[in-house]
Amino acid sequence: IPVFQRNLQSELNFMSEAHNMRRCADNFQDSLGIRVPELIPRFTSKRVLTMEFIQGTKVDDVESLRAQGFDPALVGREVTKIFGEMVFCHGFVHCDPHPGNMLVTPRRSAGAAWQRGRGAGAREFDVVVLDHGLYREISPAMRRGYCEMYVLRNVCSVMLHRGKQG
Secondary structure, three states: OOHHHHHHHHHOOHHHHHHHHHHHHHHOOOOOOEEOOOEOHHHOOOOOOOEOOOOOEEOOOHHHHHHOOOOHHHHHHHHHHHHHHHHHHHOEEEOOOOHHHEEEEEOOHHHHOOOOOOOOOOOOEEEEEOOOOOEEEOOHHHHHHHHHHHHHHHHHHHHHHHHHHO
16 A cells, blocks of 8 residues: 555544554653643544543744743753654654644643743643654664664764864
C-alpha cells in the first residue's frame, strides 16, 4: 500500500487514533508539562472519537499566552522537550505537530501555582497534544543515530565557537 493511502486509512480510523492516544498518555503518565485528553472508550468507535474537552490557547498565540501569564519561551522549550522525549526516549512520534494540534492550559495539579521554578512570574502550564491519528515508530538504531548526530553537532558547534575565540 502506498504511504499516502496507508496514512489516510490510519487517520480515518478512530480506533487507531484511540490506541495512539492511550499509548502517548502511557508514555508520559509520570511527566509534568504534557496532557493528552482522556479518551471516553464507551463512546468511541471506528468512525467516532470521544474525548475530554480541554480549553486552551494555541501554542503560537503569543499575545494570549502572555495575557494569561504564560512565558512563550518556556512554552517553546516545553514543546521541544516533549517531542525530544518522543523521538529519543519513546521512539513513538506524533507526525502532525502544528500549532492547531497543541494547546497551552493552566496546570491542573498543585493548584496551578504561579511559579514554575524557571522564571519569576511564569505561570505553570501543560501543553495539550491533540490529533493522535498519525504516529511513527523510530527503531532503537535510528534513535541512537539521532542521538549521535545531535551530540556530534553540539561538539562541532562548541569546537567552532572555541576556534573563533582563540
